[in-house]
Amino acid sequence: MMLSVSIRHQFPGFTLDATFEAPPGVTALFGRSGSGKTSIVNAVAGLMRPDAGRIEVDGRLLSDSESGHFLPPHRRGMGYVFQEARLFPHLTVRQNLLYGGWFSGRRDRAGFARIVEMLGIGQLLNRRPLALSGGERQRVALGRAILSNPRLLLMDEPLAALDEARKAEILPYLERLRDETGLPILYVSHAPAEIARLASSIVLLEAGQVIAAGPATRILSDPATVPALGLREAGAIITARVEAHEADGLTRLGTSSGTVFLPRIDAEPQSTLRLRILAQDVMIALERPAGISALNLLPAVVRDLTETESGMLVRLDAGGETILARITRRSAYALALEPGKPVYAILKAVSVAPGSVGNMKRHFHST
Known part of the structure; x- marks a missing residue:
């Protein structure tokens, strides 16, 4: 599945002008805070309507300023995992997970069991979100997004709010998600160690512009990208x-x-x-x-x-x-x-x- 993005949007004092293609696998949007990463993900999700440009997934048009086409978020088939888990506090973990399946019209018991096992949350099903750790909440949020049967999974710095111990806890689950589900993932991060571990391709952003894009093996080892990545992370x-x-x-x-x-x-x-x-x-x-x-x-x-x-x-x-x-x-x-x-x-x-x-x-x- 190929995601094609070519958008331009004017913010006060900042212009986002980004064009790239995200192939199957994990594509990391990497850059400093304020470089436009979250705005791109929101545009793909349909939460932001760009001033100009075109977004499509495998030939399915999501938005096109020239024709005026704009598919609303609920019809795009995107799973979105935010920095904060954003679980329903009045529902149990099981109910939060089932909400994803209900929203997509999916009733797949085998699929539910597989995702619960993959994310290691079987023992949490009867708890409510306030009784979970930060890492556990993020795993539940991942499960809910996957069970919505998305065409594409969007992850906006899902580890940013976690301490190092919780990050170490959840990274193996993200790897299993990458390797076992086959879901295309657009992953926002400003942590080089995360993208080196997870990404198959990288889009480097600086001040709203794409300064490099391609396979992770090439981008991470290219001396030209070192200023953006940081010398210590080269x-x-x-x-x-x-x-x-x-x-x-x-x-x-x-x-x-x-x-x-x-x-x-x-x-x-x-x-x-x-x-x-x-x-x-x-x-x-x-x-x-x-x-x-x-x-x-x-x-x-x-x-x-x-x-x-x-x-x-x-x-x-x-x-x-x-x-x-x-x-x-x-x-x-x-x-x-x-x-x-x-x-x-x-x-x-x-x-x-x-x-x-x-x-x-x-x-x-x-x-």
Whole structure:
């Protein structure tokens, strides 16, 4: 399912002018507060009528200023999860969930049971919202939105109001939602770690303009997008496959460039994972180091170098996938780095964000 958005809207002192396409999967709208993320989601939902432009989902026209067509929100088939859960306080969790099915005309007991199990809310069904934690309320809100049988799920910073513990609680459920329901999701966030973990594609916004859009693997590792993402969050995502669980407690992962070891991961052999590697956690060597505690050393080739205010971003090609390294200019000059030069990437730390399995995020320091 493809979402196509091309809209222009004038706010007092601010112009939203955004054009992009969101393919199947999770498309993250990322940008600073006030960049236009929520306005775009509201336009897709039909809660805002843009001054000009066109929005369609899989060829189904939602709005078009030229023809005057504007489909009202209740006919768009959108599920919307807000920052706050917005549950009905006088209804139980079960009744809140059933409201989603009632609103869509859906009476699917098997589907209800599957969503309840997927979100881990079976023990909450007889409670009321005020007796739930913030993370539990958001899971119920997710379930209600899914049970409305939407064509597209809209999520406006659903973790923004939660503390770090509650975010860690709910992220695995969002991953299961992404992997098991197949629902297209438009996900608003200003947290790079969230989008690196969840998104398959990213739309970067700044002051109402789209400054970059494309696959998450490309956007996150592109030096040109670093100012928008933040230098500390610059990095890359590579794909890995679980090869074996070793006797010493490590899991051996295969990548297109070589082997990576992590503390044991609760995943079956042949499962696919996404590894997030921050640029600040990558060192570069001209030869394979010996007598070093680091386990994760991948051969690579320098693709290009980009100077920043505080150093140098080096983009590496590791077996066809991108790794980004942040080093000092002095180190780059001392190593005489240039495009095409073979090197080794020494990975000091790796974050694991599951691809097709429902693991929790793990962070591994290899030195």
